[in-house]
Amino acid sequence: MVTQCLFNKMFEITKKSKKDKSRLGKISTNHGDFQTPIFMPPGTQATVKAVGPDDLAKIGIEILLVNTLHLSLQPGENLIYDLGGVHSFMGWSRPILSDSGGFQAWSFSKNRTKNGKKMAKIREDGIEFSSPIDGSKHLITPEKSIEIQHKLGVDIIMAFDECTPDNDDREYAKKAMERTHQWAQRSLKKHQELSKVYLEKGKKPPLIFGIIQGGIFEDLRKESAKFITSLDFDGIALGGETIGYNMPRTLEIIDYLQDLLPEDKPRYTMGLGSSAQDIIEVVKRGIDMFDCVAPTRMARHGSLYTEQGNLRISNNCFEKDNNPIDKNCDCYTCQNFSRAYLHHLYSVKESLYLRLATIHNLRFMMNLIQRLRKEI
Ligand SMILES: [Zn+2]
Structure with missing residues (x-):
């Protein structure tokens, strides 16, 4: 994509450690720059629970996360778009990243409705799910996810992916990875299409990150890393239930993917950061962003x-x-x-x-x- 060369470099490594793989960096977005390594608190419903934007600013929070699926169900991306985007809606002027909704839809697939039916079904074209609010049926596809994230007006959007559970079902992990790869290409295509509007106005479109899946399997993770990094994403994320949930495995995965991750793109471990030690371990291994x-x-x-x-x-x-x-x-x-x-x-x-x-x-x-x- 031609977008980034029209603007200042979106990611810059400002210093590299001499003793391990950790690095200092800076990411530039439409709502200002932030430094990496960075911890991003989740603000699922366009609010970090119990605190306001003034508290977050005083704490030194530089970027936060919002949840695509939840905001799409309530109050709806169109309402947020009409009211000027999620920054003005929630009164936060610094950078915001949105998840793709893939993790949320996948987590619904583990739950059942009152009638005993699964709350979500993974299809080749997307994830069909019942709303936890009123039981209404929805289908989220890669195109739909990207459209919602663009409407929210966030600074960093995520490609739609299928989260893989932390278990040894290799056949399933392979299928989910292949779907994730197809969805990554479709996400990118939709993003490039929607980015034209920004470029025509001389504005910077949001950044988009791709997500590596492959479960707990080294060959699949490597295959996924090669595929995702071959696409024109601005940053690379490691996804799946394992990441952050099973730390020994997470570190193993980061170690064997080390040589496959491009140096010049930010690296994001999704859902990681439940303890100080987890963060120390991944920063040492060259990870730049995490949320938990x-x-x-x-x-x-x-x-x-x-x-x-x-x-x-x-x-x-x-x-x-x-x-x-x-x-x-x-x-x-x-x-x-x-x-x-x-x-x-x-x-x-x-x-x-x-x-x-x-x-x-x-x-x-x-x-x-x-x-x-x-x-x-
Ligand atoms: Zn304190």
Whole structure:
């Protein structure tokens, strides 16, 4: 595609580590630049649960994720488009990445409706699913996914893919990979078609990333990496249930794909980042981007990150503890509130607890990212 050569380089490696494969980089988007390595918090319903855009900016969040399928079902991409796009809809002016909806539709396929029917069916042309809101039937195809993501007006869109489960069904993983490859080509074609409008106006179209599948199988992962990197994507993602969920396997996959991943494109491990150690391990291996629901979800469920490990705020030992969650943390919560106060808010189920806890866990992740960047 001719798009990127018309504009400044979208991805630039600014420094490479001398001791491992980690690298510092910068990605330029229509809503500003952000640095890599980067942790991106998921804002599924066009909101990072319990915190507002002002909180996110203070925490130092540089880019967040929204969910294509959820937003398409409610309030609908057309409404968001008519209201000026997802940035203005949610009051966030920095970069946004949208997932393709493939993971969500796949996760529906594991659930059943009240009638015992599977909530989603994978077809060759896309994924048919029942809405979790009202049971209505929908078909999401690669073209539809790309169209929705363009309408949302995000900065980075993802090719439509089929997520592969973390199991040893090789035949299924191969079929899902082949579908993902076909869908990647169709996604790219649709994206290029929709990008013309931007180019005619002298504007930069969103960036598009392709997704490598192949389950837990080395030959399939390598085949998928070769195929996806041969296409004209702006960035390369590693997808599948295994990534981030099964860390020993994730690291193995990254290691054997190392030589197949182009140096000059950002690398994104999808759904990875439930602990500091997971992030440290993949950054060492040259991964630039990651997202995970764990830091915010764990915060809401009473698990707070500290340098010494997670702290369970419901524990009675915090009832009279006047210390901050983490004495080394510079977040709003740690600067102003004690463990005793958070323990109290959590015990009486006050909504302020959710905000304060989320601020802390996200800031903990961003402080980790800052430290890793400095060490490169
Ligand atoms: Zn804190």
